[in-house]
Amino acid sequence: MATKLRVKVNGLVHSVTASLDTPLLYVLHNELHLHGPRFGCGLAQCGACSVLLDGKEIRSCVTPVAAVSGKAITTLEGLPALWAKERGTSAASPALHPLQQAWIDVQVPHCGYCQNGMLIQAADLLNTTKNPTEDQIRTAMNGHLCRCGTYPRILTAIKQAAAVMAKGGK
Amino acid sequence: MTGYLHEKEFSRKTFLKGGGALVVGFSLGVLAAKAQAGDFVSIPGDSPFASNGIDQNQVDAWLTINADNTGWVKSGAIFQGTGSTTGILMIAAEELGMDLGQLSIVQDDTDVSPNTGQKDASNTIVGGAGRGTRAAAAWARETLLGLASTRLGVPVSSLSVSNGVVSGGGRSVSYGELIGGKLFNVTMPASYDLQHADGIWTNAGLSAGDAPAKPISDYKVVGTSPPRFDIPGVVTGTSAYIQNVRLPGMLHGRVVRPRGQRAYGIGARPVSVDEGSIAHIQGVRVVRKGDFLGVVAPHEYDAIQAAAQLRVTWDKPPQALPGGDDEFAAMRALDAAGKTLASNTSLNGVENRGDVDGALASAAHVVSASYGWPTNVHTPIGPQCSIAEVTSQGARIISGTQGVYTIRDYTAPLLGLPPEKVRVTAFPMGGCFGDGSQYRDVAAAAAVMSQSVGAPVRVQLMRWDEIGWDGTSPGTLMELRAGIDGNGKIVAHDTTQFYPQYEQESVELTGQLTGTPLLPTYMDGNYWPAPMYEVANNRYQLKAIPLEGQWVNAGWMRAGSSPHATFAGEQLIDELAYAAKMDPVAFRIQNVTSGDTRQGLLDVLQATTKAANWQPRLAASKLSDADVVSGRGFAWSNVYLDNVPSAAVADVVVNKKTGKVTVKHVYQAFSAGLLISPGLVENQLVGGITQIVGRVMTEQVRFSKTNVVSSDFVSYPILRFKDSPGVTAIVLQRTDIPPQGVGEPVAVVAPAAVANAIFDATGVRLRTAPFTPARVRAALKAAGVA
Numbered sequence: 036m037a038t039k040l041r042v043k044v045n046g047l048v049h050s051v052t053a054s055l056d057t058p059l060l061y062v063l064h065n066e067l068h069l070h071g072p073r074f075g076c077g078l079a080q081c082g083a084c085s086v087l088l089d090g091k092e093i094r095s096c097v098t099p100v101a102a103v104s105g106k107a108i109t110t111l112e113g114l115p116a117l118w119a120k121e122r123g124t125s126a127a128s129p130a131l132h133p134l135q136q137a138w139i140d141v142q143v144p145h146c147g148y149c150q151n152g153m154l155i156q157a158a159d160l161l162n163t164t165k166n167p168t169e170d171q172i173r174t175a176m177n178g179h180l181c182r183c184g185t186y187p188r189i190l191t192a193i194k195q196a197a198a199v200m201a202k203g204g205k
Numbered sequence: 206m207t208g209y210l211h212e213k214e215f216s217r218k219t220f221l222k223g224g225g226a227l228v229v230g231f232s233l234g235v236l237a238a239k240a241q242a243g244d245f246v247s248i249p250g251d252s253p254f255a256s257n258g259i260d261q262n263q264v265d266a267w268l269t270i271n272a273d274n275t276g277w278v279k280s281g282a283i284f285q286g287t288g289s290t291t292g293i294l295m296i297a298a299e300e301l302g303m304d305l306g307q308l309s310i311v312q313d314d315t316d317v318s319p320n321t322g323q324k325d326a327s328n329t330i331v332g333g334a335g336r337g338t339r340a341a342a343a344w345a346r347e348t349l350l351g352l353a354s355t356r357l358g359v360p361v362s363s364l365s366v367s368n369g370v371v372s373g374g375g376r377s378v379s380y381g382e383l384i385g386g387k388l389f390n391v392t393m394p395a396s397y398d399l400q401h402a403d404g405i406w407t408n409a410g411l412s413a414g415d416a417p418a419k420p421i422s423d424y425k426v427v428g429t430s431p432p433r434f435d436i437p438g439v440v441t442g443t444s445a446y447i448q449n450v451r452l453p454g455m456l457h458g459r460v461v462r463p464r465g466q467r468a469y470g471i472g473a474r475p476v477s478v479d480e481g482s483i484a485h486i487q488g489v490r491v492v493r494k495g496d497f498l499g500v501v502a503p504h505e506y507d508a509i510q511a512a513a514q515l516r517v518t519w520d521k522p523p524q525a526l527p528g529g530d531d532e533f534a535a536m537r538a539l540d541a542a543g544k545t546l547a548s549n550t551s552l553n554g555v556e557n558r559g560d561v562d563g564a565l566a567s568a569a570h571v572v573s574a575s576y577g578w579p580t581n582v583h584t585p586i587g588p589q590c591s592i593a594e595v596t597s598q599g600a601r602i603i604s605g606t607q608g609v610y611t612i613r614d615y616t617a618p619l620l621g622l623p624p625e626k627v628r629v630t631a632f633p634m635g636g637c638f639g640d641g642s643q644y645r646d647v648a649a650a651a652a653v654m655s656q657s658v659g660a661p662v663r664v665q666l667m668r669w670d671e672i673g674w675d676g677t678s679p680g681t682l683m684e685l686r687a688g689i690d691g692n693g694k695i696v697a698h699d700t701t702q703f704y705p706q707y708e709q710e711s712v713e714l715t716g717q718l719t720g721t722p723l724l725p726t727y728m729d730g731n732y733w734p735a736p737m738y739e740v741a742n743n744r745y746q747l748k749a750i751p752l753e754g755q756w757v758n759a760g761w762m763r764a765g766s767s768p769h770a771t772f773a774g775e776q777l778i779d780e781l782a783y784a785a786k787m788d789p790v791a792f793r794i795q796n797v798t799s800g801d802t803r804q805g806l807l808d809v810l811q812a813t814t815k816a817a818n819w820q821p822r823l824a825a826s827k828l829s830d831a832d833v834v835s836g837r838g839f840a841w842s843n844v845y846l847d848n849v850p851s852a853a854v855a856d857v858v859v860n861k862k863t864g865k866v867t868v869k870h871v872y873q874a875f876s877a878g879l880l881i882s883p884g885l886v887e888n889q890l891v892g893g894i895t896q897i898v899g900r901v902m903t904e905q906v907r908f909s910k911t912n913v914v915s916s917d918f919v920s921y922p923i924l925r926f927k928d929s930p931g932v933t934a935i936v937l938q939r940t941d942i943p944p945q946g947v948g949e950p951v952a953v954v955a956p957a958a959v960a961n962a963i964f965d966a967t968g969v970r971l972r973t974a975p976f977t978p979a980r981v982r983a984a985l986k987a988a989g990v991a
Contacts, residue, residue: 054506061506070449071442073635075586076668077509080918083586083635111442131441138440142432142884145892146286147439148446148587148635176926180918182586182636183286184895186929188888 336410430884587635605634641676641760734774899924
C-alpha cells in the first residue's frame, strides 16, 4: 500500500511515495535517483547498499523506509557535505570527502561497485576512531565484501584519509 | 539531478531508433563535480562516425577528430573494472600526439564499434583492440601531418605535434582545423587484418614501435601511470553503472527460477503457476515463454516480491549431480563408467614426447599425487543487469557485457529478429570475472520480457540467481606424476587433467528455457602445468566430462584452469625439490626451460625472491611442536600465456588446533610484455592476488544430488577483509614483447605458493582446495601433526 513519506537525505527533505515495507535502497535508487547505494545481495551480506543513518552505517537493502522516518540519511553523494559539517566550516562543501580523495589518490577501485559501502563504513569508522590501527580497520570493514580484491588498497586509503582528517583536512 | 542523466540520454525516441553513441570522456584533473558532465557525451546520429558500416581496415572505423580538436576513439573497449579503457586512450594519445584529456572513448555498441570480439580474455582488449587503435592512430597522424605540410607549406620532416596542434615554419594548425568532423578515408594495409581484430590470438594490427607507429623510445604517454579516468565518478556516485540506467515507461523484471541450477540442459519446467498468489501486488504481470518464467512490475520492490511469492510447482529434477563435498570422486566415477571423453591431443602447444614410462622406471625419485580445485562461481558484487526494448521494428539492449556482438547474435533468434535489427550497447558493469558470468543471459531475459509485455524492461539478477545459475568455473582434478634423476633434474612429467567441458555461449539458459536446442559442449581452457621446465619426456592427457545431464553449466572464471594447473603442478615440483633435498627456488632454476621464455621466468623469480628476502633452505626443515606455526612457499607460472610469467612467495601462519590458515603476505612479480600503464597493471596484480587467495582459501560450490545449493555469500563465502593478505606487487616492464593482457594471468600463481607454505610450516601437503579450517585440521590430524 503506497504511502506518502518524507525522508531526509543528504540534508534535504524529500517527499516520496512508497509502501512502508519498501527497503530504503529502492527509494534512494528509484525515487531519488542516487547512484551511491547499490544493490549487491539484498540480504545485508555484502554492504554495497550501505548508507549512514544518523552517522551510523546501515544496510539500506533490508531497512524498511518507514524505519528511517525523522532520521538523517547520508549517502556516498553526501559525504563531502558531511565532512564540511564535521570540520565546522560554514563554507561551501568541498568537492570530496578526504576518504574519496584518498580513494582516488591510492587508485583503489577495480569495478568499483562495492566501494560505496567501503567508503560509508570507513566514514563511520573514522567518525568514532580518529586514528585506527590496522586491526581496527580490518575489524570495522570485515562485513563489506569486495570481489575484485581491493582490500589492500582500501586499507592504505583509510590510513591516508585518517591522517588528513586528523589535521583538519590539510 | 544525477540520476536523470541517462533518462535524458535514452529518451524513448532515441533509444529505439539509435541516433547516437555514448562517448565516455577522459577528464584528467577534473574533479568529480565536473566529471559528471564529462562522463557521457553523445555522438550525433547523423555523424558518419556513428555507424559500424565502415571497413575495419579504414582509420575511420576506429577514431575521429572533431572540429574542436578533440577525438573519439571506438575500439570496442568495455568497462568491467580493469581500467583498460584508460589504456586504450593512452595508446591513441601516444600515436596521435594528443593529450589524454582531448580524447574520449566510445562505449562498445553493435551499431557503432568495430567488432573486436568477445572480451572474455582480458588479453583481447589492450592486446587486441589496442593494436587496432594503435594502427589507426598512427595512420591518422601520418595523414594529418601530410595535410599540415600542404597547409603550412613546410615539409613533414620539419613539423612537430603537441596536443593535437602541428607546428612548423613559425606557424601552426590544429588537427581539428585540418580534418575536424570529416572522414580520413585512409585504408590501412590489409596485412594488419583488422577485419579480424578480435584479440591477441590473431595478432591483428600494428605492433608497438613498428613504423608508422612511434618508436617505443619516443614514448611520452605509454609506460606512464595516469590515474584511471573513471574512478572519481565511482567514488562520488556521479557516474553510472548499468544498474543505474532508467528509461521512461520502464518496467522492472525479475526471472523466476528454482534456487539453484540442475544438471546442464535439464532446465526447470514450471508445471503449474498460480498467478493468484501475487494478485495482491499492484501492476504485476507474469511473463511465460516456453519454460521461461518471469515477472514485471512498475516498481522494483514489487517485482522482487512477486518473484519471491509467485507460487510455482516445478518439475522434479533428476538425481544427476554428484552431491556431497567430493566432486573429484564423482569425476573418477564418471571416468570409470566410461562417461568421460579421453583425449591425447596436444593442447596449448604441449607436445607429448619421449618415453615417459621408461624414464619414470629409471628415475631416482618419482612423486605422484592428485590435486583438486572445486567448482567456483563468478559472483560479481554487481549482479548482472540489462535493459531491453523490443518492438516490431527491432530491439535495443543496454547491458553490462564483455561482448555486444555475442549478445546480439545470441538474442536475435530468441526474438525472431535478424541480427541487424538488434542493437546492443555496453554499459559499465559491477565486475564480471569471466565468460560464465550471466551478462549474456540477463540481456536475453530482458529482451524476451520486453517483447512479451510491449514495454522497456530492466532485469537485474537476484543474488541467488547470480550464484545458483552461474556458468560455474569448473572444478578440476589433476593427476600428476614426475621423476628426477640423482642430480635433481626432471626426467619425465605425466599429467592427466579431468575437467568438465564448456557450454556453447550461443545457447544460454533463457535460450534453453524458450526452446532452443542445446549445442554440444566442447573443450576449452585446459592447461599443461609445466611449461616453466625442461622436460624431455612428457605426456598430457585430458579426461573431459560432457556436461549434459550429468554436470552443472560451466564457463571459466579468470584464466581458465591455469590457476588449477599451477596449483597442482607447482605443488608437485615442490614435492620433487623436497625429494631431491634441494631449496625449492634452486630446484626450479636448475630445471628451468631452455626455451624463449627462460629469461622472463628467471626475471620474475629474481624480483620476487629479492623482495621477499628468500633464504635458501629445504622446505619443512624447521618444523615446530608449537600450536601456531609459520612457513613460506614459492611458486611460479607462465601456464596461462607463454610471455606472461609470474612468481610468488607466500607467508602463512597455521593454527594446528583450529586448522585456521592465515595468509599473512604475498610477494608477487609479474611481467606481460609492454605495459601500457604499469600503475594499472600493479592495481590489477594487487586485486588478482587477493581474489585468487580468497578462492583457494574459502570458495566451493555445494551441490545436492539434484541442484546447486550455494545461493548467497553465506553458503558461498568469499574472502573477507580480516583474512586479506598483505600484498607486495611488482610489475616488470618489457619493451621487447608486445602487450599481452593482464586481467587474467595476475590471478594464477599465488595459491600454489600458499600450499607450499603450509607444507613448509607443517610438513603436511594439502592437495585439495579450499583450505578451510575443517579440512586443514583433518589433514593435520591424519598426519599426526595435530
